[in-house]
Amino acid sequence: MISNPISNQGSQWRGKLKIDILKCVELTVYYGLAIRRNGNSVEKIKKAIQSTMFHKSSTDEEPNHDKCPPGQESCCSWQRAKATESLKNYKHRPPLHSDVVDAIPPIYESLTEKNIAEKLRWIHAEFERQFDQCDLADCSESPSQWCSYC
Known part of the structure; x- marks a missing residue:
C-alpha cells in the first residue's frame, strides 16, 4: 500500500495545501497523459510521469524542464518558448x-515501480485494442445506445 506523507502531517499542511490542491489535480491529469502518450513503453511511462514533478516545481529563477520533451510541439510551454527563442518573455x-x-x-517512485507501470501499459494497450474494434458509425447518437467500447 502507498503511504501518504501529506495526510500523516495533519493540520500543519492544511493552510499550505489549499492552493496546491489544484496543482495536485493537474499532476493527476499529467500522470494519466503520461500513460496514454507513452503506453507502448514502461520506461517512457516512468520518465514522463517523473518529469511532471520537475515541471510543476519550476520557477523563473530555477527552471527545471530538462526532462520535458523539447521542441515547438512540446506539451511543455517552457520548451516551446525555448524552441521559438522567446524565453526572455516567459513567466512560470x-x-x-x-x-x-x-x-x-x-x-511517484511507488507509482512507477516496474510491476505497476507494466500493468498500466497493459491496460492502455487493452483499451486501445478494444477501442479499435469499435465502429463509431454503428453507435447511436444517444450515449445510452453506445456500444460497450464507447
Missing part, C-alpha cells in the same frame, strides 16, 4: 510548495 506559473515537492518523490 507559481510552483508547487516546497513541502509538496518534498513529499511527491516517494509517492
Whole structure:
C-alpha cells in the first residue's frame, strides 16, 4: 500500500495545501497523459510521469524542464518558448510548495515501480485494442445506445 506523507502531517499542511490542491489535480491529469502518450513503453511511462514533478516545481529563477520533451510541439510551454527563442518573455506559473515537492518523490517512485507501470501499459494497450474494434458509425447518437467500447 502507498503511504501518504501529506495526510500523516495533519493540520500543519492544511493552510499550505489549499492552493496546491489544484496543482495536485493537474499532476493527476499529467500522470494519466503520461500513460496514454507513452503506453507502448514502461520506461517512457516512468520518465514522463517523473518529469511532471520537475515541471510543476519550476520557477523563473530555477527552471527545471530538462526532462520535458523539447521542441515547438512540446506539451511543455517552457520548451516551446525555448524552441521559438522567446524565453526572455516567459513567466512560470507559481510552483508547487516546497513541502509538496518534498513529499511527491516517494509517492511517484511507488507509482512507477516496474510491476505497476507494466500493468498500466497493459491496460492502455487493452483499451486501445478494444477501442479499435469499435465502429463509431454503428453507435447511436444517444450515449445510452453506445456500444460497450464507447
